Amino acid sequence: MGGGGEHHHADGAHGGDFRAKVWSMTGGPNCRPKHWKRNTAFAMVGIVLICIPIAMKSAELERRPHLPVRPIPSQIWCKNFGNKDY
Numbered sequence: 267m268g269g270g271g272e273h274h275h276a277d278g279a280h281g282g283d284f285r286a287k288v289w290s291m292t293g294g295p296n297c298r299p300k301h302w303k304r305n306t307a308f309a310m311v312g313i314v315l316i317c318i319p320i321a322m323k324s325a326e327l328e329r330r331p332h333l334p335v336r337p338i339p340s341q342i343w344c345k346n347f348g349n350k351d352y
Contacts, residue, residue, distance in 0.1 A: 299305075328344050 325340065325343050325345075328340060329346065334341070
């Protein structure tokens with residue numbers, strides 16, 4: 267049982283650097299890709315540019331048939347609440 271005996275690897279995997287063959291979501295041995303700061307900045311700018319118009323449209327379309335019992339944050343930027351003090 268068990269030991270496995272002789273394993274024949276054509277690429278000479280024994281004694282080689284196995285990290286070059288390992289895949290992981292974080293990049294394995296290459297976890298700091300080139301220009302990672304620039305790429306992160308591009309991604310963040312893209313997220314902001316997409317979220318701002320969505321938030322503006324959401325505030326424009328927001329309707330509440332009943333006044334809220336307590337203050338809510340969207341009352342600050344939503345135009346249809348009036349000036350009722352809570």
